[in-house]
Amino acid sequence: MYEGIRSPAIHVPKTMRDLVSAATRFRNAIYWAGGTYIMSRHDYYPTKDSYDIISLREIPDFKRINRTDRYLEVGPMVTLNQLASIGKQIVPDPLTQTLHELGTRIVRKQATIGGALCTPDIRLAISGTLAVLNTEIELKKLDAPHTESRWVPTGKLYDRNGRLLIAKNEVITRVRMGFDHEDFSYFFCSGNPMVIPDETVSLTLVCSYNQSVITNFRFCVTLPYGGFHQFQDIEVLARGTMLPFSAQQILRIAKVLIEAIESTNTTISALQKERVRRIFEMALHQLNTQSLAER
Amino acid sequence: MKIECFIDGKRTLLMVNSNKPLNLILMEDVESSQFNARCRDGNCGNCVVLMNDEAVLSCLIPAFRLRDAHITTFEGYKKTRFWHDLERAYEDAKSQPCPLCFPSKTLIFESLLRTIGKPSEGEDNDSSLEDETIIKELSLNRCTCLDARELVEIFNSAANYRRRRRVRRN
Numbered sequence A: 001m002y003e004g005i006r007s008p009a010i011h012v013p014k015t016m017r018d019l020v021s022a023a024t025r026f027r028n029a030i031y032w033a034g035g036t037y038i039m040s041r042h043d044y045y046p047t048k049d050s051y052d053i054i055s056l057r058e059i060p061d062f063k064r065i066n067r068t069d070r071y072l073e074v075g076p077m078v079t080l081n082q083l084a085s086i087g088k089q090i091v092p093d094p095l096t097q098t099l100h101e102l103g104t105r106i107v108r109k110q111a112t113i114g115g116a117l118c119t120p121d122i123r124l125a126i127s128g129t130l131a132v133l134n135t136e137i138e139l140k141k142l143d144a145p146h147t148e149s150r151w152v153p154t155g156k157l158y159d160r161n162g163r164l165l166i167a168k169n170e171v172i173t174r175v176r177m178g179f180d181h182e183d184f185s186y187f188f189c190s191g192n193p194m195v196i197p198d199e200t201v202s203l204t205l206v207c208s209y210n211q212s213v214i215t216n217f218r219f220c221v222t223l224p225y226g227g228f229h230q231f232q233d234i235e236v237l238a239r240g241t242m243l244p245f246s247a248q249q250i251l252r253i254a255k256v257l258i259e260a261i262e263s264t265n266t267t268i269s270a271l272q273k274e275r276v277r278r279i280f281e282m283a284l285h286q287l288n289t290q291s292l293a294e295r
Numbered sequence B: 001m002k003i004e005c006f007i008d009g010k011r012t013l014l015m016v017n018s019n020k021p022l023n024l025i026l027m028e029d030v031e032s033s034q035f036n037a038r039c040r041d042g043n044c045g046n047c048v049v050l051m052n053d054e055a056v057l058s059c060l061i062p063a064f065r066l067r068d069a070h071i072t073t074f075e076g077y078k079k080t081r082f083w084h085d086l087e088r089a090y091e092d093a094k095s096q097p098c099p100l101c102f103p104s105k106t107l108i109f110e111s112l113l114r115t116i117g118k119p120s121e122g123e124d125n126d127s128s129l130e131d132e133t134i135i136k137e138l139s140l141n142r143c144t145c146l147d148a149r150e151l152v153e154i155f156n157s158a159a160n161y162r163r164r165r166r167v168r169r170n
């Protein structure tokens, strides 16, 4: 039935050194984390050009969860379910919310944080949330003898259109998130990125304020097909504003956001545009409610 | 690739492509009757099996992950004592999944039943599950033959049988 279909060689490195060696020797191999994304592509099997596979699951460092006073550091093979169960005191609120929204437990037990960040042609909400939380990602080049590592903010992993910017021979080796406390956090995902990607949008927003004056305001809008939107100018615009926002201010900021997204040449459907606007407005209304309740 | 694993308790030697999905292996190489339609992308949720006692979508498990794994298909599960809890729950609720999704929904129910009262790495390890969690988890299977109320009723009834079984065993 599958004549001519090649059975890919499977490489299972057990140390970082083995990984570098496998990656250097088999340059076209694909990195395999949980495999949920790779296997859910329509043309995954059977296909004539099956690349070799480098499985990341046997490298102990990649499964490590490390907590210090200042940050939580996780290896790329930590599953989304493990991350969700670390506990609300440690995992920042918007991330907990994002993880709970992400598929079902059966999928979360298999999917990993590294895989979720590196899906090549679809941008998931978790990338936006980690960017808003100022999470840093360690990338390592696996091209012996050039095996240097670098830390980059999550936001720098993608361009505006959500395209993954890491090189083919680079892997995520660690994800580090701080324990910064924000006064307000909001996450909302409308739709399902795997089923209706061109209708789905998600927003993560955090805000801190001091005596009703906004001191910190960060957000990210993700669209599965081509959208990873953080706009510093809008964030700056919001900083220094006195809460609550007036109804006109909310409408104006939401309008500026939509115009900013349109100006990036992103493919965004009319429904997505409407959803972004409404979800963003909803977040600002909730921020108003919270700040008023605390007075 | 040569892989040895256990399917419904039977040691099985497979000669398959290393990246062949488990649902296809069960359909073509093992000829399990649970698998007669090919799902492709994890989106129908009709190919659930238990792998080392955890529910998985078999279309997302490649052959190379099967080495020494214990796979339980619905046929195998029906031979276990656990099945009776769900069988009775279906009778109590006077509703059951349609033939197309029956195996998968049953195995998702089973995976949820295994979490109750057990500390595990999952988020919900309390003695009962919230209705919302039950509905969300069952949504992995996209067939809409049962409504949310029926799903919760079946689960709660099966959970009662399961708790009684545990008490008796202790």
Ligand SMILES: Cc1cc2nc3c(=O)[nH]c(=O)nc-3n(C[C@H](O)[C@H](O)[C@H](O)COP(=O)(O)OP(=O)(O)OC[C@H]3O[C@@H](n4cnc5c(N)ncnc54)[C@H](O)[C@@H]3O)c2cc1C
Residues within 6 Å of the ligand: A030, A031, A032, A033, A034, A035, A036, A037, A038, A039, A040, A056, A076, A101, A102, A103, A104, A107, A110, A111, A112, A113, A114, A115, A116, A117, A118, A119, A120, A124, A125, A126, A170, A171, A172, A173, A192, A193, A194, B041, B042, B043, B060
């Ligand atoms: C049924 C189903 C429902 C889903 N529902 C949702 C949902 O509701 N919301 C949502 O956001 N997502 C959803 N997803 C998507 C899911 O989040 C992704 O499939 C998953 O996060 C990918 O993780 P993985 O470990 O399985 O990655 P893999 O599939 O193994 O890999 C994904 C990509 O990342 C690369 N990669 C993996 N690890 C690394 C690394 N360390 N460094 C560099 N590259 C790497 C791989 O080469 C591959 O290209 C769903 C998926 C399925 C199958």
